[in-house]
Amino acid sequence: xxxxxxxxxxxxxxxxxxxxxxxxxxxxxxxxxxxxxxxxxxxxxxxxxxxxxxxxxxxxxxxxxxxxxxxxxxxxxxxxxxxxxxxxxxxxxxxxxxxxxxxxxxxxxxxxxxxxxxx
Amino acid sequence: xxxxxxxxxxxxxxxxxxxxxxxxxxxxxxxxxxxxxxxxxxxxxxxxxxxxxxxxxxxxxxxxxxxxxxxxxxxxxxxxxxxxxxxxxxxxxxxxxxxxxxxxxxxx
Numbered sequence: 001x002x003x004x005x006x007x008x009x010x011x012x013x014x015x016x017x018x019x020x021x022x023x024x025x026x027x028x029x030x031x032x033x034x035x036x037x038x039x040x041x042x043x044x045x046x047x048x049x050x051x052x053x054x055x056x057x058x059x060x061x062x063x064x065x066x067x068x069x070x071x072x073x074x075x076x077x078x079x080x081x082x083x084x085x086x087x088x089x090x091x092x093x094x095x096x097x098x099x100x101x102x103x104x105x106x107x108x109x110x111x112x113x114x115x116x117x118x119x
Numbered sequence: 120x121x122x123x124x125x126x127x128x129x130x131x132x133x134x135x136x137x138x139x140x141x142x143x144x145x146x147x148x149x150x151x152x153x154x155x156x157x158x159x160x161x162x163x164x165x166x167x168x169x170x171x172x173x174x175x176x177x178x179x180x181x182x183x184x185x186x187x188x189x190x191x192x193x194x195x196x197x198x199x200x201x202x203x204x205x206x207x208x209x210x211x212x213x214x215x216x217x218x219x220x221x222x223x224x225x226x227x
Contacts, residue, residue, distance in 0.1 A: 035216070037164075037218075044205075044207065044218060044219075044220050044221045045156070045158075045164060045207050045209075045218040045221070046218065047209070047215060047216045047217060047218055050214065050216060059214035059215065059216070060215075061215045062120075062215065095163055095164075097164075100166075100169055102169065102170065102173075103152055103169060103170065103211055104152075104211040104216065105152075105154035105166060105169040105209065105211050106154075106156075106164075106166060106209075107166045107169070107175060108166075109163040109164055109165070110163065111163055112163055
């Protein structure tokens with residue numbers, strides 16, 4: 001079965017940094033693009049970033065450009081998100097999601113990890 | 120940047136009724152790179168439709184997607200109790216791959 005498991009969430013102070021991980025299993029990770037999406041409490045989905053299979057193509061949402069770095073380790077089946085200069089409005093559930101077979105929609109999602117930015 | 124606007128914000132319907140959800144793009148992104156997702160409280164989103172009209176694996180045929188250019192529609196032919204949820208559209212043809220703001224389908 002396809003599985004995506006995020007980790008690394010928790011309480012972070014404003015101005016701090018976080019690194020989230022997404023461990024995947026049940027599919028050949030190196031052959032699928034990946035996305036990070038977040039959802040603030042009571043709000044809608046916000047796409048954050050995309051990374052292609054070889055990391056050659058990387059895209060970011062304007063809201064996090066310059067603060068967010070997406071990366072992947074195909075040898076270890078892992079996706080990462082590094083977010084710096086954290087603000088209160090970064091408080092959200094962060095999801096990793098797999099790109100589809102026929103396009104970069106997200107066909108499988110992790111359960112998400114909650115990041116709370118607060119002093 | 121393509122902006123997706125979903126309407127209505129909330130749809131109040133009874134089980135067995137037909138639901139029609141709209142997603143309008145701010146510009147023609149020249150393709151059918153449009154997906155629909157369902158999200159229930161406390162759960163991750165679930166892919167329903169990709170390519171504007173292709174049902175994802177395991178999605179019941181009461182869900183259908185249509186449209187092209189700037190206007191897209193998700194139709195649920197007969198609402199089942201488990202269909203009451205929030206629905207999002209997303210374009211994945213260009214970056215940023217924005218989502219619409221969502222349509223909540225609630226029990227009337």
